[in-house]
Amino acid sequence: MSKAPGMSCPHCKSAARARTSTALSPLFREVTYQCLNDHCGHVFVCGLEAIRTLSPSAIPDPEIRLPFSQHVKKREIAQQLVLGLGAEPA
Numbered sequence: 073m074s075k076a077p078g079m080s081c082p083h084c085k086s087a088a089r090a091r092t093s094t095a096l097s098p099l100f101r102e103v104t105y106q107c108l109n110d111h112c113g114h115v116f117v118c119g120l121e122a123i124r125t126l127s128p129s130a131i132p133d134p135e136i137r138l139p140f141s142q143h144v145k146k147r148e149i150a151q152q153l154v155l156g157l158g159a160e161p162a
């Protein structure tokens with residue numbers, strides 16, 4: 073579970089280690105964390121969700137609906153404007 077993101081214990085703010093991880097869908101995963109503070113011992117579950125696309129996949133799965141980031145939309149609109157201006161007759 074070393075690939076899971078770092079997480080702090082919500083109670084004592086100490087580092088917590090991911091113990092198990094379960095994929096509930098291609099976009100959502102539950103990760104069980106254990107607080108590393110022996111005096112606390114809190115075990116808790118976090119949700120890890122894919123929420124937006126920054127750069128589109130070259131091999132997209134049609135089943136996956138992941139919205140584009142606002143930044144991507146602005147960049148694409150800007151590129152379209154530049155292309156549109158370039159295509160105008162002189």
Ligand SMILES: [Zn+2]
Nearest residue numbers: 081084107112
């Ligand atoms: Zn703790």
